[in-house]
Amino acid sequence: MATEHKSNPTEVKPLGKYEAMNATDLAGHIQRLPPEEASTLLARLPESQAADALAELDAEHSIDLLDALPSPLLSSLLGLLAPNRAADLIGYLHPARRREVLSAVPAETSASIAALLRYPVDSAGGIMSNRFIALQADQTIEECHHMLRAREKEETEDVAYLYVTDAQKKLVGVVSLRDLVFRKPDRRIGEIMSREVAHVQVDDDQEKIAQLFERHHYLGLPVLEHDGTIVGVVPASEVIDVVQEEATEDMQLMVGLSGEEHALTPWRRSFKPRLLWLNINLVTAFAAASVVNLFESTIAQWTVLAVFLPIIAGQGGNAGIQTLTVIIRAMATGEVSAGDGKKALFKELILGLLNGLAIGLAVGTLCFIWKGSFVLGVVVAAAMLLNMLAAALSGVLVPYGLRALRIDPALASSIIVTTVTDVAGFFFFLGLATLVLHWHSVAGFLKSWVPLLPN
Amino acid sequence: MATEHKSNPTEVKPLGKYEAMNATDLAGHIQRLPPEEASTLLARLPESQAADALAELDAEHSIDLLDALPSPLLSSLLGLLAPNRAADLIGYLHPARRREVLSAVPAETSASIAALLRYPVDSAGGIMSNRFIALQADQTIEECHHMLRAREKEETEDVAYLYVTDAQKKLVGVVSLRDLVFRKPDRRIGEIMSREVAHVQVDDDQEKIAQLFERHHYLGLPVLEHDGTIVGVVPASEVIDVVQEEATEDMQLMVGLSGEEHALTPWRRSFKPRLLWLNINLVTAFAAASVVNLFESTIAQWTVLAVFLPIIAGQGGNAGIQTLTVIIRAMATGEVSAGDGKKALFKELILGLLNGLAIGLAVGTLCFIWKGSFVLGVVVAAAMLLNMLAAALSGVLVPYGLRALRIDPALASSIIVTTVTDVAGFFFFLGLATLVLHWHSVAGFLKSWVPLLPN
DSSP states (O other), X not given: OHHHHHHOHXXXXXXXXXXXXXXXXXXXXXXXXXXXXXXHHHHHSOHHHHHHHHHHSOXXXXXXXXXXXXXXXXXXXXXXXXXXXXXXXXXXXXXXXXXXHHHTSOHHHHHHHHHHHXXXXXXXXXXXXXXXXXXXXXXXXXXXXXXXHHTTTSOOOOTTEEEEEOTTOBXXXXXXXXXXXXXXXXXXXXXXXXXXXXXXXXXXXXXXXXXXXXXXXXXXXXXXXXXXXXXXXXXXXXXXXXXXXXXXXXXHHHTTOOSOOOTTSOHHHHHHHHHHHHHHHHHHHHHHHHHHHHTHHHHHHOTTHHHHHHHHHHHHHHHHHHHHHXXXXXXXXXXXXXXXXXXHHHHXXXXXXXXXXXXHHHHHHHHHHHHOOHHHHHHHHHHHHHHHHHHHHHHHHHHHHHHHTTSXXXXXXXXXXXXXXXXXXXXXXXXXXXXXXXXXXXXXXXXXXXTTSOO | OHHHHHHOHHHHSOSHHHHXXXXXXXXXXXHHSOHHHHHHHHHHSOHXXXXXXXXXXOGGGGHHXXXXXXXXXXXXXXXXXXXXXXXXXXXXXXXXXXXXXXXXXXXXXXXXXXXXXXXXXXXXXXXXXXOOOEEETTOBHHHHHHHHHHTTTSOOOOTXXXXXXXXXXXXXEEEEHHHHHHSOTTSBHHHHSBSOOOXXXXXXXXXXXXXXXXXXXXXXXXXXXXXXXXXXXXXXXXXXXXHHHHHHHHHHHHTTOOSOOOTTSOHXXXXXXXXXXXXXXXXXXXXXXXXXXXXXXXXXXXXXXXXXXXXXXXXXXXXXXXXXXXXXXXXXXXXXXXXXXXXXXXXXXXXXXXXXXXXXXXXXXXXXXXXXXHHHHXXXXXXXXXXXXHHHHHHHHHHHHHHHTTXXXXXXXXXXXXXXXXXXXXXXXXXXXXXXXXXXXXXXXXXXXOTTSOX
């Protein structure tokens, strides 16, 4: 048997190299291995090191690895993690496997993990840690010192503050660790604590929480149930992840990605969601094509119009996405509230008008120089101006509209905005060109309705 | 004079309403006032409250307000702020005014602010706080308690850790505030400190620092000069701002915005930078238009081609921007290193091929159903497939190329990628259509070169 083991290349690889690695580097290495190899490596490492590496894994990236790990191993490793880390990982398992894995974790930890799993992943409850130390208002500082010393080994999220609760576990105050160091040992917590405690509700959205942290530079905030009991702590370090995640989600949703795709996501996983949105984009592209189709006879008479289609659409689309990006970002960072929509719209319309005039004039002039047709230049310039206004309008109204419908304002927004600018741009451009081509009949038609029009 | 005062509406507004506001709300209110009114209000508020509100201002948003504040008032308010906050604000003043304001700030604070201003705003030095407490290794815990108690009033960034330095101010270790609470008072810092201290260099880029915090969930990191002396601390709370800022910058640079525009930035400030990029986009749009122009005679013969131009360009552009968004984001979060470029390219090419086949087939079939021309369907499908491959290729190569040239990989990247997909798409589509139209002469030409070709 021993010789057979030696012939197995996985078995003879010296572990020493891995044992010397810190948890983060090890996690990075594991994440790049095929799931089966990663699973074998985790099984061979000392349990505490394997658990530390697991804690550093990016849960979203590690679904295949988690699926490959034998349940008993996964249970014993998760039992060694902080409950919120364990919950992050377990959250990605199928419900049946989740129950199986959780049932083999020590009861207390398993209850703690299960408690965290009740909250949506993007709520305060989903990102908080429920390992924290609560003090009582009637304790003296010295009593606290004793209590803290007794619990020294626990890994808790103290984020420089300790929270004070009453007998019903309701939050009544906060003291800083510094206070415990500085103040006289015989003073009571109730005398030195601050009673105004910034906090979040357990179901608050993580984006709102990130805005609070950004504005006030908190190092941590306590999380309360609706009855005022404290159930956890959100540390600033966790909020950094939230901000990255939300930014990635916004950027991706805007252009029709899943919101969770990574550069090294296996292509099999990316294929379907991308194709879905490309198909939706296809429908919108056909909408733009039908506008061109409406005016096919105009293009047949005046082929050079086709040359300017990409300019009208491209400029309008770019301007619309500039506006959209500013608005989506302002919504995410909390810079604009609902009442600011009008101000933002006004600003964008002014910019659309001015840039439309400037770009319209430039495009019209270039067109005149290139093609020698003054009329064509005027048509291109006018269509450009109108499309820049459509771009400004849709760049603001699309995200505000989505939000009013309680849809993520980023969702497919750039696809919608470019559809508006394509459709509107082609309609203005080819419509104006058609009016020009048929000017005599248009004039005749107008005269039949407005008999007083001068001849 | 008293009656004259009463007739001035600004003067009679009761201050009470503002005095009851917390600093953040007050800052938000001030930021929405016209600069002159805001300046008047700040002058009338109690100095400490005005300083607190100033500390909460978003520096980037407040350039006009800072310009409107009289220098003596600004100097005395800045003197009350933490040096890193003061430096953030002063950094936005013109150099001459900066010197004037700084000269009236108390010498010690002014030196501290000036020290911070030496570092680039997006480096560790630019985001750190230089108010921190350093311990000595040979102090006992009890001595530390005395020292800390003596400095209790100072606002320092302790972020739950205290750093230990030697006589040359070089960082030699770290103790947690909890250690000071838990351990016996007669132990020396050198015995209980941890000697391995994660840290950053003063000129490290803020994006790299954000990646470190995200990976390791630090609450704070010490900042070292190249000789190992500690010069500041970056708290996690500050990194939240950095992450938001970098995400905003990436999103904006991609689409040709300044990287610093906000939804409520006055339009006068946004006008020029936007117009600049719209003009650059115009040049690229003309590049796409010239490709169409090359094939004008083909379109004159086969007008329906114009109808499909927006579909080829729109789908290719959307697919390219999907790829680009994934790559830019992966670069920002540190998910891909230089060596991962090939893997990412491979994944995107596979997706481009598969989605190109799927979308090409769909577009080709729809085209055949709509227009009844099988040949047109094949041309559209083939051009679609080729353009999806061009989209994948440019979506990866553009950001990697920009980075290789030491340019921000996000800069104008979506403009470049959509130019590639427009130009390539039109070229494939109209080029193939021309080959089909002139198939007889093409076949004849080929035969003259390959005489063995069957008739």
